[in-house]
Amino acid sequence: MNVVVGVDGSAVARNAAAWAAREAVRRGCELRIVYADPTAHAGEDHVRAQVTRWLADAAEHAQTAQPDVKVSTAALPGSPERVLVAESAAAELLVVGDRGFGGFAGLLAGAVAVKVAAHALGPVAVVPDVGDPPTFPTAGPVVVGVDDAESAAPVLAQAFRFADSVGEPLHVVHTWEVVGIDLMWLRSRLPAEEVAEKEQLFLAEIMAGWRERFPNVAVERIVGCGSPVAALINHSSEAQLVVVGAHGRGGVAGAHLGSTSHKLIHHSPAPLLIVRSRP
Numbered sequence: 001m002n003v004v005v006g007v008d009g010s011a012v013a014r015n016a017a018a019w020a021a022r023e024a025v026r027r028g029c030e031l032r033i034v035y036a037d038p039t040a041h042a043g044e045d046h047v048r049a050q051v052t053r054w055l056a057d058a059a060e061h062a063q064t065a066q067p068d069v070k071v072s073t074a075a076l077p078g079s080p081e082r083v084l085v086a087e088s089a090a091a092e093l094l095v096v097g098d099r100g101f102g103g104f105a106g107l108l109a110g111a112v113a114v115k116v117a118a119h120a121l122g123p124v125a126v127v128p129d130v131g132d133p134p135t136f137p138t139a140g141p142v143v144v145g146v147d148d149a150e151s152a153a154p155v156l157a158q159a160f161r162f163a164d165s166v167g168e169p170l171h172v173v174h175t176w177e178v179v180g181i182d183l184m185w186l187r188s189r190l191p192a193e194e195v196a197e198k199e200q201l202f203l204a205e206i207m208a209g210w211r212e213r214f215p216n217v218a219v220e221r222i223v224g225c226g227s228p229v230a231a232l233i234n235h236s237s238e239a240q241l242v243v244v245g246a247h248g249r250g251g252v253a254g255a256h257l258g259s260t261s262h263k264l265i266h267h268s269p270a271p272l273l274i275v276r277s278r279p
Contacts, residue, residue: 001092002032002072005062006084006116009054012097015134016127017058018065019271020095022138023125026165029092030070033058036083037075051075081115088120095125098265114265117246117274118257123158126265126272136271137240141169141220143270144243145232145260147176151245152206155275159243160214162273168240169218174203175231199223229263239270246276 005020007013017033024031035051055073062071076083088094096113117124127136144159146152156172163170176199200223211219222235236242247258261274 001090002030003027003093003095004032004034004084004087004091005058005095006034006036006080006087007054007058008035008080009050009057010097010099011134012099012127012129014058014061015129015136016095016097017062019125019127019136020093021062021066021069021071023093023095025066025069026162027092030072031062032087032091033062033071033073034083034087035073035075036080037077038079048075080112081119084116085119085121088116088122088124091122093123093125094120095127098126098128114257114262117261117265120276123276124274126268126274128268128271130269137238139168140238140240140270141171142166142241142243143171143173143232143236143239145173145228146203146206146245147174147228147260148245148247149202149206151247151275151277154277155243155245156206156210158273158275159241160210160217162241162243163217164214166240167216169220171220171222171235171239172203172207173222173228173231173235174199175224175226175228177225177227196223196225228260229267232260232264233267233269236268236270241273242268242270243273243275246274 003020003024005017007017021031033055035055037051055075059071059073062069084094096116098113113126117126142159142163144155146155159170203221203223232242242264244261244264246261264272
């Protein structure tokens, strides 16, 4: 399986390609760089030439970042969402930037990145636009958000493996709110201290066994009452990766993407890995 990255010719997309190259090497995969042509003008010479330049530019950035990575490129007809979701079926990981200038039909411009993350058939990484020239962090802790026992195992697995492979600590963030989505605590009328005790126990239970599987990973647990998005953003300012599940316990039945992962696509200061179990 490959690591697949979608590009549109923008600086943010080139940065995503460089990050994807690093991740492909870490995972022992090849890198596939994809451009989607939503206008169906692939037969026009000037369009083909432009697309060829964009793909070559992205490949150059990827190999500059990781000289040992093996790269292939493809220009495919269709909308960015359809092309990348289709690519995700056979991908180890799908990577996009969080915005672009619109050459990729606005991909990487928020709305499309959200749609790709919501409908992909496997994990998706979103690389943020962090300035000009764009860069991404290559050191610092890995931050993982956990709030749902059902999805915790695959999320923690990805987070521990990444932290172990880069030799960095893992910061496990768990928060709860007594209003809004966590109405069970509001209805229960439990004292705040008892709620906190139950949430600490919840985290201890889902963390059981992980330290034994990854003894070289230093773990810090961060538990408290408050917004999960705010907590993850606050603790990821120096992180090299943020890992979350596609859904949380506050998710809406039938929704393809939880509110926390949705908001982090737009606001995470570090690359964001959204973990989705394959069908």
